[in-house]
Amino acid sequence: MTGGDVRVLLVEDVDDNRYLARCLLESAGHVVEEALNGADALERAHDAQPDVILLDMSLPIVDGWEVLRRLQADPSLSSIPVVALTAHAMAGDKERILEAGARGYIPKPLSVPNFVQQVLACTVPPSP
Numbered sequence: 001m002t003g004g005d006v007r008v009l010l011v012e013d014v015d016d017n018r019y020l021a022r023c024l025l026e027s028a029g030h031v032v033e034e035a036l037n038g039a040d041a042l043e044r045a046h047d048a049q050p051d052v053i054l055l056d057m058s059l060p061i062v063d064g065w066e067v068l069r070r071l072q073a074d075p076s077l078s079s080i081p082v083v084a085l086t087a088h089a090m091a092g093d094k095e096r097i098l099e100a101g102a103r104g105y106i107p108k109p110l111s112v113p114n115f116v117q118q119v120l121a122c123t124v125p126p127s128p
Contacts, residue, residue: 006030006123009050011041011067012085013059020110021054021085028116038062042070045077052123054106057086057097065100072101083122085110 008025012018013036022032033048035041038059045053053071057064064084071077083104084097094105104122106115 006052006120007048007050008032008119009035009041009044009048009053010085011035011038011054011059011064012056013037014056017056017085017108017110020112021115024110024112024115025119030116036060038064038067041067045071045080049076050080052119053080053082054085054119055082055102057084057088068100068102081122081125083119 008030010018010021010025010032012021018034022034025032033044033050035044039061041053041055042062055064055067059067064086068082071080071082081103082101083106084102085106085108086097087108088097089107097105104118106118
């Protein structure tokens with residue numbers, strides 16, 4: 001997937017973070033759908049079947065850890081790459097998130113120059 005053919009489900013409850021991520025992705029030509037909480041994310045993932053899910057790990061209603069677990073357990077969603085978009089940046093957090101099933105990890109605050117490239121890198125299937 002390259003160019004503007006990437007459909008992104010952006011799951012973020014903080015308005016400023018969501019706005020920045022959306023602007024960066026849309027300015028690169030990608031299509032962005034938003035969810036504000038984990039329950040909404042699960043519903044929208046089913047409806048939209050995005051190419052990638054950007055998932056905040058600290059969400060209201062259903063947290064990102066549970067969303068990730070449910071996505072992995074659902075055969076219709078488990079192949080969608082999930083990229084953790086998170087302020088969980090302490091030692092070991094990245095490893096825990098990747099072990100839980102996320103394909104990528106992008107810490108907040110976002111690195112504006114590298115953000116879109118980081119997202120796209122996670123849409124490429126891992127090598128066997």
